[in-house]
Amino acid sequence: MAELQPEGTAGDQKYAAVVAAGAETLVGLDFDGTLSPIVEDPAAARIHEDAASVLIALASRVKALAIVTGRPAGQVVELGGLAAIADALAEMGKELYVFGQYGNERWSGSDRVVVGPPPPEGLATFESALPEVLSAHGAQGAYIEEKGLAVGVHTRRFPDPDGLAERLLAPLTSLAAEHGLMIEPGKQVIEVRAPGMHKGRAISTLVDEVSPGAILFGGDDLGDIEAFEAIKAWGKTTGSPTLLVYSHAGPDRGPLADLADVEVDGPEGVLGLLRELTRDAAAV
Numbered sequence: 358m359a360e361l362q363p364e365g366t367a368g369d370q371k372y373a374a375v376v377a378a379g380a381e382t383l384v385g386l387d388f389d390g391t392l393s394p395i396v397e398d399p400a401a402a403r404i405h406e407d408a409a410s411v412l413i414a415l416a417s418r419v420k421a422l423a424i425v426t427g428r429p430a431g432q433v434v435e436l437g438g439l440a441a442i443a444d445a446l447a448e449m450g451k452e453l454y455v456f457g458q459y460g461n462e463r464w465s466g467s468d469r470v471v472v473g474p475p476p477p478e479g480l481a482t483f484e485s486a487l488p489e490v491l492s493a494h495g496a497q498g499a500y501i502e503e504k505g506l507a508v509g510v511h512t513r514r515f516p517d518p519d520g521l522a523e524r525l526l527a528p529l530t531s532l533a534a535e536h537g538l539m540i541e542p543g544k545q546v547i548e549v550r551a552p553g554m555h556k557g558r559a560i561s562t563l564v565d566e567v568s569p570g571a572i573l574f575g576g577d578d579l580g581d582i583e584a585f586e587a588i589k590a591w592g593k594t595t596g597s598p599t600l601l602v603y604s605h606a607g608p609d610r611g612p613l614a615d616l617a618d619v620e621v622d623g624p625e626g627v628l629g630l631l632r633e634l635t636r637d638a639a640a641v
């Protein structure tokens with residue numbers, strides 16, 4: 358645990374309890390910033406080159422793996438090479454779950470089809486009105502990520518991406534509300550999507566289906582807060598071990614850090630922790 362916190366901290370104790378739960382543990386992971394290093398072009402993001410081998414080895418020691426992401430489920434299966442990982446897990450009788458678009462879409466190693474709702478009413482009219490609002494706030498030409506059920510307005514390519522994202526928050530919140538939608542702020546992106554779903558609900562669904570004895574979840578951004586909160590609440594209610602891992606990349610520590618039990622250095626750190634868990638669980 359050298360990368361984490363000094364020996365004997367609450368984080369170490371929580372890690373040890375998850376190790377002891379071993380084969381009953383559900384491991385949930387976010388994609389961007391947690392398994393995939395942050396890059397300027399969202400379409401250029403790829404899962405870390407060591408992720409497949411680490412996840413496959415880990416699967417032999419835990420109950421199930423899940424990727425819970427804001428990305429469309431089909432896209433993350435592609436960018437993550439998740440079908441091949443699911444194949445390897447199936448050979449050991451383990452399931453890979455994918456929850457995309459903050460829980461609105463599902464895919465699994467068993468089903469291999471993306472199941473999700475149609476685009477929300479209001480998304481098309483929101484998009485028609487969007488360019489005028491962007492121009493009015495100096496964000497004309499912002500990269501718009503079309504996600505099917507949502508759109509992402511990315512500010513990473515502007516000179517002051519964080520400042521611009523902050524200035525766009527209020528006008529995009531208002532415009533989204535006018536069209537029955539909500540915003541989901543992230544790292545130099547403001548996503549606009551339907552209300553009613555978040556990663557915490559996806560976790561509750563997973564818990565109902567998997568009945569884990571422990572949960573480890575790793576995330577890096579604001580969209581992971583509800584997952585962290587749902588897992589904390591589940592741990593408190595059931596008395597089961599939980600470990601919340603903050604994948605820290607970039608100069609700032611976001612609010613997720615305050616909810617986390619341990620903090621690691623981006624996808625490299627996440628994979629390092631999962632390697633340790635695999636090794637330590639084997640010794641139990």
Ligand SMILES: O=P(O)(O)OC[C@H]1O[C@H](O[C@H]2O[C@H](CO)[C@@H](O)[C@H](O)[C@H]2O)[C@H](O)[C@@H](O)[C@@H]1O
Nearest residue numbers: 387388389395396397399402426427428544546
């Ligand atoms: O829930 P996640 O798996 O973390 O996905 C959240 C959003 O991540 C993506 O955007 C972020 O990563 C991009 C690639 O590294 C980066 O360019 C961008 O600035 C980040 O905000 C993705 O584009 C979104 O669709 C996801 O919802």
